[in-house]
Amino acid sequence: MKFQTSIPLKKQTRNLIDYDANILLLGSCFSENIGNKLNYFKFQHLQNPFGILFHPKAIEQFITDVINGKKFTKEDLIYQNERYHSFNAHSSLSEVDENMILNNLNSQISTTQKFLENTSHLIITLGTAWVYRFIETDKIVANCHKIPQKKFLKELLNIAEIAESLEAIVSLAKSVNPNITILFTVSPIRHLKDGFVQNMQSKSHLISAIHEVINIRKNIHYFPSYEIMMDELRDYRFYAEDMIHPNKTAIQYIWECFTEVWFAENTASTLKEIDIIQKGIAHKPFNTKSEEHKKFLHNLYLKKELIISKYPHISF
Known part of the structure; x- marks a missing residue:
């Protein structure tokens, strides 16, 4: 039994939005x-x-x-x-x-x-x-x-x-x-x-x-x-x-x-990666001087650099 009507959506095949848009x-x-x-x-x-x-x-x-x-x-x-x-x-x-x-x-x-x-x-x-x-x-x-x-x-x-x-x-x-x-x-x-x-x-x-x-x-x-x-x-x-x-x-x-x-389909993985980075940037640590936090920041830096290497126009 369905309790909701859905608007039919048709995937566009041309002029899709990607990170060059x-x-x-x-x-x-x-x-x-x-x-x-x-x-x-x-x-x-x-x-x-x-x-x-x-x-x-x-x-x-x-x-x-x-x-x-x-x-x-x-x-x-x-x-x-x-x-x-x-x-x-x-x-x-x-x-x-x-x-x-x-x-x-x-x-x-x-x-x-x-x-x-x-x-x-x-x-x-x-x-x-x-x-x-x-x-x-x-x-x-x-x-x-x-x-x-x-x-x-x-x-x-x-x-x-x-x-x-x-x-x-x-x-x-x-x-x-x-x-x-x-x-x-x-x-x-x-x-x-x-x-x-x-x-x-x-x-x-x-x-x-x-x-x-x-x-x-x-x-x-x-x-x-x-x-x-x-x-x-x-x-x-x-x-x-x-x-x-x-x-x-x-x-x-x-x-x-x-x-x-x-x-475009090739944006899906980048959207997920950027979402992870944005949540990492917003994260508030309990102890900014801990080794665990330093490791977290280093991994976050590497993720940023990987995205920027693919899309130089992006900055965080």
Whole structure:
């Protein structure tokens, strides 16, 4: 007797992720979860250079700015709550000093521009189809930065608008990197502040738009992280205390599903070796001067050197 339905996953046969891959992750906070896993296992990756971007219009604007090599100036900033912000970026990039935020924004644009040219996999996680339009400029923003809500109009992007935005993202990325593999996924994090029904409406728009795009494009794929969370893991024991975000168990499960589909077989042994090393680094000894601990450190050093000899870009 089965007590769980499983999402059918098909192993990819081309353009698999290995330790030579360069992975760019953009989007909602679930991309941070996957990015943290890639960081732990020492993959070459760049994760949300402008911070978390929740909706497709924000990601499209970021890719556009990267391709065009946009230079941010003080005219692009707003000042709110004694900090400078950009409507194109998450508040994690906000600063009390005007020059600091400008340097950071422009540095991230430059870094991403160089990285995108050699990116093997672009992973985009869409969080919501709800957007906020700043009334004063009539522009959709990536983040409201706690500016009073009366200064914004809240809108739901329709399927056609989202598909158009995703098409633009794909075209822009391929204009500088024709061989790039693009993966879309929808964040399993529920945006319940929008309302329960409104969240489902938003997610359905995102999923429908993604499939409109992947049906007519090559090297564009969909990974069902949202469906895995909503169906296979449909139990609150897989949620954090806020009952909105996936907990560590859920993130680990979805990560394992992702590696099963997208990782080359030759990465499996390296993943295990790096996991052993990372746990060794985190180990807290009872006696740092003991012979046993010295032997442990020496063995750990040898394991690190073996990995680095195979993959010189890795450092611990």
